Amino acid sequence: MAIQWFPGHMHLTRKAIAERIKDIDVVIELLDARLPGSSANPLLSELTGHRPTLKILNKQDLADPARTPAWLDWYNARPGTRAIALDASERAPARRLLAACQELAPERRGLARPMRVLTCGIPNVGKSTLINSLAGRAQAKTGDEAGITKQEQRIVVADDFYLWDTPGMLWPRIIVAQSGFNLAASGAVGRNAYDEELVVLELLGYLQRHYAQALVERYKLDMAPQDVAQLHDDELLTAIGRKRGAVMSGGRVNIQKAAELVLTDLRAGAIGRVTLETPPEFEAWLAVGEAQEAERKARKAERDRERKNKGRGRG
Incomplete structure (x- = not known):
């Protein structure tokens, strides 16, 4: 996404x-x-x-x-x-x-x-x-x-x-996929532009790898940090929702509500002091994004040439 x-x-x-x-x-x-x-x-x-x-x-x-x-x-x-x-x-x-x-x-x-x-x-x-x-x-x-x-x-x-x-400003095309998720998680993107559940699953995946202890402490999870790190991200979100009371009738967890709770916690600093990227990580993400963007532009240029050639043929 x-x-x-x-x-x-x-x-x-x-x-x-x-x-x-x-x-x-x-x-x-x-x-x-x-x-x-x-x-x-x-x-x-x-x-x-x-x-x-x-x-x-x-x-x-x-x-x-x-x-x-x-x-x-x-x-x-x-x-x-x-x-x-x-x-x-x-x-x-x-x-x-x-x-x-x-x-x-x-x-x-x-x-x-x-x-x-x-x-x-x-x-x-x-x-x-x-x-x-x-x-x-x-x-x-x-x-x-x-x-x-x-x-x-x-x-x-x-x-x-x-x-x-000046007013806050993003840029017309975010080519680094992880940057889009991080910006959304931080609150820099309008809520109508992203799916909160998907953003939170990406966020939790990163926090599991780097801040599992913080997740255990914030959400009082009954497991060791290394076990939290091994959970599937949607299992973790379900566990968090249950711990935070985001439960519907029949005992089912309201995943949307759980996602909103995690985003609120991140933005308020309730999860703890976390940084979602390091310079080497960002440089690697950027290299991938630039390569994909170059490929996209090349494909677009090729399509434009094909359309132009077809137009000449009809003329």
């Missing part, structure tokens, strides 16, 4: 970014620290060109603390890129962000040459919450739902630091 979600307001956001980037010194892209590769928007790289970029791994308090440093190193190794991690407990992120932006664009200082920053990110990554923290007041709408912010907003963080906030 390929998960795709690019509603109309995202087309407008793409146009707005393309227009605004002409006057921008630094781009801040918020990433979800639980899926730092999957939440990076490849379309944004195309739109912003070679602008210096600050990657913020947001929600690090929900991510695996053993994996976040590897992702910071992965991004910091890129030219023109600085990466830092933030979470909701950081009371004054403005100083760190200003300092990081000034490292990337040291010539932009003072009232004569104010720093001009564009913030971008996928939906529901916590961007509006960060904006409000930077501004010191509620300027951006927040909520645990994809697509809250719909219009570009200008915020004055300091006398010489201007920030433009």
Whole structure:
């Protein structure tokens, strides 16, 4: 199942970014620290060109603390890129962000040459919450739902630091299948774009391999972590549903309700601090996705040539 979600307001956001980037010194892209590769928007790289970029791994308090440093190193190794991690407990992120932006664009200082920053990110990554923290007041709408912010907003963080906030945006075609599942699990994709049961089964399969102990503790499963890791994913979902009371008449487990419970737990951090990908895993997924996309484009080009040749034959 390929998960795709690019509603109309995202087309407008793409146009707005393309227009605004002409006057921008630094781009801040918020990433979800639980899926730092999957939440990076490849379309944004195309739109912003070679602008210096600050990657913020947001929600690090929900991510695996053993994996976040590897992702910071992965991004910091890129030219023109600085990466830092933030979470909701950081009371004054403005100083760190200003300092990081000034490292990337040291010539932009003072009232004569104010720093001009564009913030971008996928939906529901916590961007509006960060904006409000930077501004010191509620300027951006927040909520645990994809697509809250719909219009570009200008915020004055300091006398010489201007920030433009853009709505959350995905990209027209998600070529990495696992990224689609991870984005859906995190809440970045509209609910009408995916099957919750399928997303949860993919999620549980990964958690079984890497966080079986966390599943045992959260759902009070009467088995050892190694036994949980050996269960079929649908058996695990059924066991979780039974433990959480998602039971219908006749003792049958409501699988849809169980899936919703697992997604809610993941997004709230109730399962524990988990990260759904490592840099090597994501690189491998991306290589597969790029190869499949190249094959798809080649097949499409061949079909287009065949149609064109048939059209010439009829003429």
